[in-house]
Amino acid sequence: MSMIKTENLTKIYSGGTKAVDNLNIEIEEAEIYGLLGKNGAGKTTTIKMLTTAIEPTSGNAIIDGYDLKRDKEKIRRIIGVVPQDLTTDADLKGIENLRMIAAFYNIPRSDADKRIKDLLDIVDLSDWGDRYVSQYSGGMRKRLELICGLVNSPKILFLDEPTLGLDVNTRSKMWKYIKDIQKELGVTIILTSHYLEEVDQLADRISIIDHGRILITGTPESLKASLKGDVITMEFQSKEEADLARAYPGALNASLAGNSKVRMKVENSDTELPKILSYLMERNVSPLTINVKKPSLDEVFLEYTGSTIDDDIDPEQFRRMMQNVRRLR
Amino acid sequence: MSGLAPLTVREIKKWYRNPVYLIVGLLQPVFWIILFGSAFDISKFGGPFVSSFFDGAPDYITYMIGGILTITGLFTGMFSGINIIWDRRLGILQRFLVSPIKRSSIVFSRIIASVVRIIVQVVILIAIALIIPDGLKISHSFTIVDALLMVAAVLMISFIFSSIFSIIAIRMTRMETIMGITNLVNLPLMFASYALFPPDLMVSWLSDVAKYNPVSWSAESIRLLIIYGNLSGSQMSTFASYMIYLFILTVIMILLVYFVSESGIKE
Numbered sequence: 400m401s402m403i404k405t406e407n408l409t410k411i412y413s414g415g416t417k418a419v420d421n422l423n424i425e426i427e428e429a430e431i432y433g434l435l436g437k438n439g440a441g442k443t444t445t446i447k448m449l450t451t452a453i454e455p456t457s458g459n460a461i462i463d464g465y466d467l468k469r470d471k472e473k474i475r476r477i478i479g480v481v482p483q484d485l486t487t488d489a490d491l492k493g494i495e496n497l498r499m500i501a502a503f504y505n506i507p508r509s510d511a512d513k514r515i516k517d518l519l520d521i522v523d524l525s526d527w528g529d530r531y532v533s534q535y536s537g538g539m540r541k542r543l544e545l546i547c548g549l550v551n552s553p554k555i556l557f558l559d560e561p562t563l564g565l566d567v568n569t570r571s572k573m574w575k576y577i578k579d580i581q582k583e584l585g586v587t588i589i590l591t592s593h594y595l596e597e598v599d600q601l602a603d604r605i606s607i608i609d610h611g612r613i614l615i616t617g618t619p620e621s622l623k624a625s626l627k628g629d630v631i632t633m634e635f636q637s638k639e640e641a642d643l644a645r646a647y648p649g650a651l652n653a654s655l656a657g658n659s660k661v662r663m664k665v666e667n668s669d670t671e672l673p674k675i676l677s678y679l680m681e682r683n684v685s686p687l688t689i690n691v692k693k694p695s696l697d698e699v700f701l702e703y704t705g706s707t708i709d710d711d712i713d714p715e716q717f718r719r720m721m722q723n724v725r726r727l728r
Numbered sequence: 729m730s731g732l733a734p735l736t737v738r739e740i741k742k743w744y745r746n747p748v749y750l751i752v753g754l755l756q757p758v759f760w761i762i763l764f765g766s767a768f769d770i771s772k773f774g775g776p777f778v779s780s781f782f783d784g785a786p787d788y789i790t791y792m793i794g795g796i797l798t799i800t801g802l803f804t805g806m807f808s809g810i811n812i813i814w815d816r817r818l819g820i821l822q823r824f825l826v827s828p829i830k831r832s833s834i835v836f837s838r839i840i841a842s843v844v845r846i847i848v849q850v851v852i853l854i855a856i857a858l859i860i861p862d863g864l865k866i867s868h869s870f871t872i873v874d875a876l877l878m879v880a881a882v883l884m885i886s887f888i889f890s891s892i893f894s895i896i897a898i899r900m901t902r903m904e905t906i907m908g909i910t911n912l913v914n915l916p917l918m919f920a921s922y923a924l925f926p927p928d929l930m931v932s933w934l935s936d937v938a939k940y941n942p943v944s945w946s947a948e949s950i951r952l953l954i955i956y957g958n959l960s961g962s963q964m965s966t967f968a969s970y971m972i973y974l975f976i977l978t979v980i981m982i983l984l985v986y987f988v989s990e991s992g993i994k995e
Contacts, residue, residue: 447995450826451825451826452822452825452826452995453994453995472828475826475827475828476828478826480822480823480826482819482822482823482826483819484818484819484822485818485819485820486819486820486822486823487820487823488738488742488820490741490742490745490746491738491741491742495738495741498734499734499735499737499738500823500827502731502733502734503730503731503734503824503827503828503829504827504828505730547823
């Protein structure tokens with residue numbers, strides 16, 4: 400049974416903006432599912448609806464067997480949420496923030512303290528629990544946010560732009576923590592991002608969302624493969640050799656590019672390239688140069704949305720982002 | 729009510745760790761008591777005749793302290809609204825909204841924290857009023873029961889004000905609006921009441937209006953207790969009716985806050 404299944408989930412804001420348009424997604428247990436899209440594509444609105452923060456205009460979702468419209472209270476108990484904005488109170492200590500959240504779920508104090516200790520360990524904040532959040536660095540603050548969503552041992556963890564506003568180094572550290580959390584706690588993770596690299600690194604499956612609609616869903620590999628594979632270009636000494644290579648049976652298609660050059664598309668160059676080489680060796684042919692081009696998620700995104708991901712940003716999103724960046728410093 | 733205790737603890741912690749809040753909350757009423765209260769010496773106006781207008785208060789500070797304590801409740805109550813807006817702007821509210829807590833506990837925790845703040849301020853203000861020269865003179869027959877009744881009046885009026893400002897803040901995203909509203913209502917609430925001046929001195933339409941002002945109910949209740957302690961029959965019935973009005977309004981506010989916040993509190 401899937402963990403989350405949405406049925407024509409739609410949100411139209413009071414201004415008439417259709418933020419999410421008949422969304423149908425299905426998320427499996429214990430997977431990391433990435434929602435990839437530009438700012439304003441409807442990612443955050445989707446997360447807000449699924450986490451009961453806002454009401455859908457129409458449609459519904461089933462979350463771990465519970466009905467999003469009827470069983471809000473039950474859904475709140477089994478989900479963990481890390482919103483895009485910082486939700487910890489800087490005037491309190493790290494541990495006080497976490498204890499307050501534990502109290503929201505009526506977790507007994509001793510259980511809560513044990514859980515909090517474990518969580519602080521996972522994100523390397525053990526020495527910081529007793530300090531005021533205002534003293535944390537930006538990366539530490541985001542790590543604290545991350546475990547705020549885990550205090551209640553949720554089945555599903557929602558991460559809305561978990562590394563927004565962080566620098567490149569801190570970002571890759573966050574990825575490690577997110578992977579560790581999934582491995583150690585076995586929780587289903589739904590993550591939104593507009594960083595292609597982030598979803599590529601983390602997600603088992605990705606949906607590309609644009610203007611509130613899902614354009615395509617699949618594993619990062621299958622999405623790239625949908626661009627009809629990797630391109631291998633080989634140069635040979637003569638046209639005869641090139642023709643031999645062109646006849647390689649495992650290629651999706653192959654063509655001559657220039658006199659002694661072969662341009663070949665294969666499904667996966669990692670597994671196909673050794674086979675090509677041994678195929679050529681058997682025929683006593685060796686290429687002069689080999690060039691492999693794997694399709695990146697950038698190209699996938701371009702293919703399906705018709706634009707690159709860092710095109711535009713709406714003013715409200717920008718204000719929020721800057722507010723976060725300011726507070727993360 | 730789930731969430732009420734941890735959220736109230738949070739508010740109180742933030743407050744006592746930052747003494748600036750307490751000091752700022754005290755400064756204005758202290759100025760009122762010391763400067764306004766001393767600016768106007770009843771005994772110089774012609775003895776017992778004038779004094780009778782002021783409920784027989786020995787001096788003006790003793791007369792107006794009940795009003796000042798009530799106004800302090802009004803100002804501090806505003807903060808419960810401001811804090812709700814502040815949490816919304818920072819994003820902290822999002823955490824509360826996705827947690828399995830009663831929506832109304834988000835608002836009630838602010839109101840309760842405000843009431844606690846106001847009670848502490850009131851105790852400090854009374855102490856200050858007692859120690860300044862020519863300050864507050866509490867009746868000799870003032871008992872512990874009177875003290876508790878006084879606390880009850882302060883509690884109810886501060887609950888009422890905190891609730892009003894919280895309800896305003898439930899759907900609001902701008903701090904300026906609630907400050908503007910406070911400035912707007914502050915003067916009429918203060919002067920169209922028995923907080924600072926006795927009804928017999930007012931133009932008749934004003935004293936008619938003041939009769940229905942909750943500030944009058946609280947100020948007059950506290951005043952009667954402080955000046956007389958042991959209340960006579962007619963004083964007792966005035967006092968009792970004001971306390972009942974306050975009680976009814978408090979109950980209405982509890983219901984209003986509950987229903988408005990359960991359905992209305994949004995990000």
